[in-house]
Amino acid sequence: MAELALRIRDLRVSFSGFKAIDGVDLDVEKGELRAIIGPNGAGKTTLMDLITGKSIPTGGTIDYMGKSMLGKSVPSIAEKYGIARKFQNPNVFSRLTVYENLYVAVKGNKTIAKTLSFGFKHKKKKAVKEYIEDILTQVNLIEYKDIAASYLSHGQRQWLEIGMLLAQQAELLIFDEPTAGMTADETYKTGELIKKLAGTHTILAVEHDMAFVKQIAQKVTVLNQGRVLAEGSYEEIEKDPKVIQVYLKEDYDE
Amino acid sequence: MKKILNIKINYYFDALLFFFLATFPMYSSKFRIEQMSRYLCYVILIFSLDLLWGYSGTLSLGHSVLFGMGGYIYALSYSLKDGEVPAFMKNAGVEEIPDFLNALSDLRTGIFLAIFMPAVFAFLIGLFLFSSKVGGMFFAVITCALITLASLFLNNQSAYTGGANGITGVGRFVFGGQKLSIPQNYYFILLIVLLVYFFCRWLTRSKFGKVIIATSENDQRVKFLGYKTSLFKAFLYAISGMLAGLAGVLFVPVSGIIAPTDITGTLSTILVIALAVGGKGCLTGGALGIILIEWAQSALSESFSNLWQLILGLLVIFIVFFVPEGFMGKVLGWQEKIVMKRKETNNG
Numbered sequence: 001m002a003e004l005a006l007r008i009r010d011l012r013v014s015f016s017g018f019k020a021i022d023g024v025d026l027d028v029e030k031g032e033l034r035a036i037i038g039p040n041g042a043g044k045t046t047l048m049d050l051i052t053g054k055s056i057p058t059g060g061t062i063d064y065m066g067k068s069m070l071g072k073s074v075p076s077i078a079e080k081y082g083i084a085r086k087f088q089n090p091n092v093f094s095r096l097t098v099y100e101n102l103y104v105a106v107k108g109n110k111t112i113a114k115t116l117s118f119g120f121k122h123k124k125k126k127a128v129k130e131y132i133e134d135i136l137t138q139v140n141l142i143e144y145k146d147i148a149a150s151y152l153s154h155g156q157r158q159w160l161e162i163g164m165l166l167a168q169q170a171e172l173l174i175f176d177e178p179t180a181g182m183t184a185d186e187t188y189k190t191g192e193l194i195k196k197l198a199g200t201h202t203i204l205a206v207e208h209d210m211a212f213v214k215q216i217a218q219k220v221t222v223l224n225q226g227r228v229l230a231e232g233s234y235e236e237i238e239k240d241p242k243v244i245q246v247y248l249k250e251d252y253d254e
Numbered sequence: 255m256k257k258i259l260n261i262k263i264n265y266y267f268d269a270l271l272f273f274f275l276a277t278f279p280m281y282s283s284k285f286r287i288e289q290m291s292r293y294l295c296y297v298i299l300i301f302s303l304d305l306l307w308g309y310s311g312t313l314s315l316g317h318s319v320l321f322g323m324g325g326y327i328y329a330l331s332y333s334l335k336d337g338e339v340p341a342f343m344k345n346a347g348v349e350e351i352p353d354f355l356n357a358l359s360d361l362r363t364g365i366f367l368a369i370f371m372p373a374v375f376a377f378l379i380g381l382f383l384f385s386s387k388v389g390g391m392f393f394a395v396i397t398c399a400l401i402t403l404a405s406l407f408l409n410n411q412s413a414y415t416g417g418a419n420g421i422t423g424v425g426r427f428v429f430g431g432q433k434l435s436i437p438q439n440y441y442f443i444l445l446i447v448l449l450v451y452f453f454c455r456w457l458t459r460s461k462f463g464k465v466i467i468a469t470s471e472n473d474q475r476v477k478f479l480g481y482k483t484s485l486f487k488a489f490l491y492a493i494s495g496m497l498a499g500l501a502g503v504l505f506v507p508v509s510g511i512i513a514p515t516d517i518t519g520t521l522s523t524i525l526v527i528a529l530a531v532g533g534k535g536c537l538t539g540g541a542l543g544i545i546l547i548e549w550a551q552s553a554l555s556e557s558f559s560n561l562w563q564l565i566l567g568l569l570v571i572f573i574v575f576f577v578p579e580g581f582m583g584k585v586l587g588w589q590e591k592i593v594m595k596r597k598e599t600n601n602g
Contacts, residue, residue: 052478079480091475093468104464110480112489115462151594168479 005030005172005202006051011060013050020046021057022226033198035213035234036206038223039246044206045088047223048174051204052085053077064172079110084170088177090157094150098141098160101149102132105164132167139163139193155186162193173197175205179212191215263589264538264582268451271541275444279437287440288508293548294443295505296525300540301454302497303525308535309458310490311470312389315522316397319404320372320495322517324502327371329421329512330355330414331364342421346413355414369499376495380488387484389473401519408514420513424506443504450497454537457493466490524548527566531573533580542582 006028013021021043028034038044049055051062053074062069064081077083092101106128109118118125136142139159144152149160158178165173178194179187187209194216197203207213213220213234220237222229230240237243275294279287299321307313333340337359339351351359358364379400383393408415415421426434427442434442457463469476469483476483506512524547532543547566554562577584 054474073482074477075480075482078478085478087475091472093471093475095467095471096464100464103461104468104476104481105479107480109461112462112486115465115486116457116460118461119456119459147594147597148590164479 002029002031004028005032005065006204007061007063008051009061011047011050011057011062013046013055013057013059019226021050023060024223024226024228026221026228028202028204030202031199033195033203033205033216033218035217035220036204036223037208037210037213037220037237038229041225042223043226044223045176046226048085048176048204048206052083052174075110078168078170079107082107082168082170083172083174084165084168085174086161086165086176086178088180090154090161092149092152092157092160092164094148097146097148098136098152099132099145101160102135102163102167103128105167106132107167107169135163135166138166155182158182158186158190162190166197170201172202172204175203175207177206177208179207179209187212188215260593262536263585264536267538267542267582271538271545272448275447279440284436287436289552291436291440291443291508292505293545294440294447295501295508296544296548297447297541298450298501298504299498300525300529300544301450301537302494302501304529304534304537304540305454305457305490305497306494307526307529308537308540309463309470310466310487312487312491313391313394313526314397314491314494315394315519315526316400316404317494317498317525318517318519318521319397319400320376320498321502321505321521322404322512323372323375324368324499325506325512325516326408326415326421326502327358327368327499328364328503329424329506331358331361331368332424332506333421334359335361335364340421342416342419343413346417348413365503368503369496372499372502373492373496376498377488377492380491381484384484384487384491398519398522401517401522404517405514408517416513418514420511420516422511424510424512426507439508443508446500446504450500451537454497458537462486524551527570530580531569533582533584533586536582536586539580539582543580 004027006026008024008026011021011024011026012019024043024047026047036044036047046055050057051064051069053069053072053076057070064083067081069077069081069083072081078085093104096104109115109124133142133145136145139162141152141156141160141163144156149157152160158181162178175194179190182190191212194203194205198218205213205216217234219232220234221231222237222240222243224246229246230237230243232240275290278290282290299317302320303314303317306317333342334351334355337351339348343351358367383396388396409417412418426436426439428434458466465476465481465486468479469481469487473483502512505516509516525544528543528547529540530543531547532541533539551562551566554565558565573580579587
């Protein structure tokens with residue numbers, strides 16, 4: 001069995017009485033690509049909030065690479081422990097250029113003193129520049145380097161944000177609906193990119209689009225009402241009567 | 255040609271404005287030079303506000319307090335520098351200079367504290383407000399309340415602040431035993447404006463500046479990139495406070511006096527209006543805005559007395575409705591569109 005990256009035990013959180021996450025256990029191996037699905041309100045995004053330190057659990061444990069993530073701040077989890085998150089809506093900085101978006105995302109030099117002195121370190125700056133241009137090529141945005149991100153199309157923004165995740169050099173990548181609002185072609189390309197990242201990265205992807213889940217996932221976890229309902233390969237999940245009842249069936253009804 | 259188009263257009267405005275300011279004393283009366291010296295101090299002040307509002311998106315409505323703090327500390331230091339008890343203290347019954355003011359009797363320490371104290375004050379307030387997630391309008395309201403607090407303090411502590419009369423009789427700077435003449439003082443301030451300008455340009459183009467711009471759009475996202483955003487913003491507020499204090503230090507020798515009326519909401523409001531009209535987030539807009547508005551205020555009140563406020567009000571309404579990004583923002587937007595169009599035609 002491969003090394004365990006993320007180990008969650010009996011995780012609980014409630015918001016004014018409402019149990020958003022109610023005893024979740026989750027094991028994710030290093031290099032695994034895990035899809036997380038579930039109906040609206042199942043607690044998918046809340047689970048991501050807990051892992052990244054945005055919300056504080058009322059009970060349970062979250063260990064990443066053997067270290068507890070409880071009580072750690074959002075910036076520290078992101079930079080020190082290397083957990084990067086891509087939000088549902090593309091969250092790029094439209095007042096900055098495409099290049100500058102990656103420039104603020106690149107791992108390292110994130111204290112006030114270092115952001116002030118970074119401009120004087122020409123060698124480091126050059127290395128970062130080459131690194132950023134390499135990422136821009138990977139996400140097909142190199143031609144748009146010096147354009148303000150506000151001019152990008154929706155799909156391009158999603159790609160830019162994926163590029164920012166790469167620049168953070170995180171080990172664990174969390175994608176919250178990475179293909180929302182993309183065209184079929186863009187969705188497929190994103191899927192292939194995510195598949196390429198798996199192995200060298202551990203990936204959690206929250207998704208609604210079942211075709212996309214089928215394309216990427218090695219293993220799927222189904223959440224419902226704050227609990228894990230089922231876990232297994234896409235084929236197993238697809239046939240699971242419990243899952244069909246709460247989730248897949250809903251889709252057919254619509 | 256392509257290169258010329260790619261240089262941001264506000265840099266040309268900066269150069270023109272600087273040329274105008276550098277030649278201004280050659281054809282102006284002493285009265286006008288002194289007036290312009292005052293506006294130059296406001297230019298520093300508006301740069302400091304633009305760093306906050308234009309770049310980090312947090313509006314401070316009480317910026318005049320930081321300016322006044324610098325001005326008052328300098329004025330107090332100036333009146334204590336001979337080691338005698340100044341007249342306004344004697345009137346309030348203070349016979350001896352109290353110990354806690356001893357440090358101020360050295361003018362150099364006075365200047366240092368006048369710049370340093372507003373920075374510390376701003377940093378502490380910023381740290382408190384930003385880490386308790388107070389932002390946007392709430393930040394503006396709280397900073398606005400600072401003005402009331404400051405004027406209460408000034409009136410209550412009249413033994414040390416001169417009360418409603420303020421501290422008077424502050425002379426121009428002295429270099430090598432020689433008091434600066436009005437034009438010399440003007441050029442001295444202009445030099446500092448230039449240094450502050452380059453400092454702000456450097457700061458906003460640094461990685462720090464980019465992080466700050468990013469927080470103005472989505473603070474949460476920047477945290478997820480690994481930055482302690484509240485610390486960054488508090489630090490920016492401190493820099494802004496430092497520059498505001500510096501503006502205060504330069505202002506007092508020009509006007510010769512600092513009084514509670516100098517730090518009222520009127521100044522803060524004029525600053526915000528000037529920045530909104532001129533265009534925030536590019537330094538140029540604020541500088542143009544404050545000089546034009548101050549000049550218009552003086553010219554119109556000389557000939558129309560009270561009517562200028564009405565005209566100013568109409569101007570603000572017009573700008574907010576039709577050019578919400580301000581003059582410079584509009585011009586920069588046009589330039590960006592032209593550049594984008596050229597790129598598209600080149601690619602296609």
